[in-house]
Amino acid sequence: MNGAHALIRSLVTSGVDVCFANPGTSEMHFVAALDGVPEMRAVLVLFEGVATGAADGYARMAERPAATLLHLGPGLGNGVANLHNARRAGSPVVNVIGDHATYHAKYDAPLQSDIGAIAGAVSGWVRHSALTSEVGADAAAAVAAAREGQVATLVLPADVSWEPDGGVVADPVPAAPRAAADPDAVGAAAAALRSGEPCILLVGGDATSADGLAAADRIAAATGATVLAETFPTRLERGAGVAPVERVAYQVDIAVRQLAGAQHVVLVGARSPVGFFAYPGKPSDLVPPGAHVHTVAAREGAAAALDELADLVAPGTTARVAALARPELPTGALTVASAAAVVGALLPEGAIVVDEAVTSGFGLPGDTAGAPRHDWLTLTGGAIGWGLPAATGAAVACPDRPVWALQADGSAMYTISALWTHAREGLDVTTVLYNNNAYAILRGELQQVGAAGFVQHDGKRAKALLDLGGPDLDFVSIARGMGVPGVRVTTAEEMADALRRASAEPGPHLVEVMVPPLVA
């Protein structure tokens, strides 16, 4: 068995049976081996950033890693941004990076680069596979490392792949036992929650599951603590039947108000709250001055820790759950607000929402809070161009669930070729493409960072960099070019019709929602 075959078989044996691939010459033996391991599903993408974003979306929903197949350093480079998001999400991902044959490296051929340096910036685990006899074991180790909630990168030289004999299929590496929450930390948090002093219970990681949120809600009900979820959860369960939770706002001023007055901040699966960016004269550390921070659990095991804590401080308390309550379908010309109401009115039961709507998503959390139960995936690392790829992966992970990609225009253009994979794989992804003809968030940020005061003369040249007009993007035409049917809508009624049709038909659709920018 050659190395590539042993590698793929070992991935499958360890439970990795989807690979988002954009191969090149150094990966040809991997490609050739695919027909010998039919359990491995290879999904072709047209850009590596789609592969890595898809692996992230897949992992969030499947709760196990997919593999990516990328071509040397530049291929990995193209995948960096979405690996960054995966790293911040704690998503398990196994990258397989094809490299030159070991003996070819010394010639510094044109595609040679320092793969390890790039991999190290986004991976928790990096290994260069050196022997065909070991590549199966390397794959199993990569999967085990990924399952700890990180990006694992295996560099695979071409000759390690192609060596015809000596490949060995490896057994899965047993998962490291998950550390239980530290009883002292749980006890200290319980004491804080019982103290009667104002407490914020900040949840993240796997505590934004329905179970985790129920435990958090019980604690709040029993102790008077305020529950907040981290600003950008990896996967937030919400909607009817789930305990509702507010998220820490992206905007520093609002976040400061949400946290104001707390004497204790109890972190369960979340990191201590900080500003997404620094802004002159505004705090970076959002913990109110003088408040005590109690860290109870890391990203994984957070829901279990919350259960323990709830059993201590809220025995017999029942969690509230959101009632089914949808907004009325609005009418007339679309605004960000009315577009949110249309989504809230029509979001299907069991939907997976991939949220990269940025400023056009203002209003969505409120208008979907009472929609049928669904999952909400967010841009954990802030690297835009994640939505359409992540929707790809979520749809592959959950073929029986509708995926709604709520997608801003500027961000969409980073990885727009994901639409082609939606079409090729027949994925049930409805892309709601908010076209506001601007990098509207940057118009706001220009103010927030105090840069607007520095703009000189008429500011025309600065404004031109925040503007997507001239020419205006036509996403229906772009989508058609990649095999995804689309329609442009300008009224709430048209939007509702288009979403109903998209939901009724299998396969991908794009609804281009023309909205005025939230920040003019």
Place this chain on the structure above:
Amino acid sequence: MNGAHALIRSLVTSGVDVCFANPGTSEMHFVAALDGVPEMRAVLVLFEGVATGAADGYARMAERPAATLLHLGPGLGNGVANLHNARRAGSPVVNVIGDHATYHAKYDAPLQSDIGAIAGAVSGWVRHSALTSEVGADAAAAVAAAREGQVATLVLPADVSWEPDGGVVADPVPAAPRAAADPDAVGAAAAALRSGEPCILLVGGDATSADGLAAADRIAAATGATVLAETFPTRLERGAGVAPVERVAYQVDIAVRQLAGAQHVVLVGARSPVGFFAYPGKPSDLVPPGAHVHTVAAREGAAAALDELADLVAPGTTARVAALARPELPTGALTVASAAAVVGALLPEGAIVVDEAVTSGFGLPGDTAGAPRHDWLTLTGGAIGWGLPAATGAAVACPDRPVWALQADGSAMYTISALWTHAREGLDVTTVLYNNNAYAILRGELQQVGAAGFVQHDGKRAKALLDLGGPDLDFVSIARGMGVPGVRVTTAEEMADALRRASAEPGPHLVEVMVPPLVA
């Protein structure tokens, strides 16, 4: 003067007056300062890989660096692939990477990552700017470093930008004196060339200019040496009036035949020839066994060294030049061969050809060899997705010259949003988009690396990863969605008509050329 203003003014003072930008929050002060420095032209791109590829294309034609403006580690990551190409081209590029404020870094906010690690993999020079008072000097140093023929990356924390006072405009840093060719090396090469033993004169770097090629041709005429150019030149001057040169083939078997029998390989601006990839049973080092390798000059200064060498071994010899000789316009259904003839028949005087045609470009070198004088830019680093961005930069550098982007379909999809910038800037770029519905090169590579023999069963799953059909891409629709008018052609006559119309009208055009894949 704030830091951002001092930075931009210093760039301009050092001769950098174009910036390909995709800014985010941390770059808002840079954006705000643009109206105060009207000499700096900021060109908005919708993806960072377009910015870096454009800077590469710009540098190759302008012979001076442009700046890029990128957003933290993920933005740099998106630019890595084309920075890799720029690095291999020896192109001067100045990256400005916005970062979090210095005091914000310790909070490890979501967008934080190891920018230095990623930058190091593609840059010859990296500096983290730390003080507003120094940022102007840092910019001048970055330009000086870039001018040595490398990528220089300056990391710019937001607070260094926004500090309102203390920015100082820096004077240009004098260029390092260029090392003259080592007289001993020139002498040894001259001796080899005069020895009567078979010699290959392999030229690269700035020796693929018309002057360099003339000197090389004189040497060949006087000594009987065979001149070859490196496989992927940064910028090759060619066509009527220029000394013709053959390039070392990408295919190892052909390259081995080109070099066979040489007892001396004289390198002037080129690196010793190696296989682009390793292939089982084929050599990595393409120098014939036992041949002596003589290195005369590095990439820069190679043309000058060739002149010295020609004066030694070929005094009084005149270089041949290619005659004006175009192919007849073919007729009928398009093939790769007839499409090349159409290009050869119509390529305008002074054109800049950006060649990422991959397998669909087979035939182009021959059919354009006698076209009016033009420049040919190639994929130096092998990281695809370079063509449309590089065409952007070349057109910005040379607004009075027509740019023809000869572009393969699969590669085009990596950075397709470059078309939008072609439209926004009104660039005279004609994109000849070869649509063969496949990663045809990989079909060939599957054979070349011996992987085809490992394909099991019907090989359907392997083949699916090399196939761009289902759905078929429609580049006319995609281009229309970004404001570039396009037309699909299936016959040579249609192609000729479309190219004539594109040449007659200002602004960007796309001609989608439907060709059967070279490798079925």
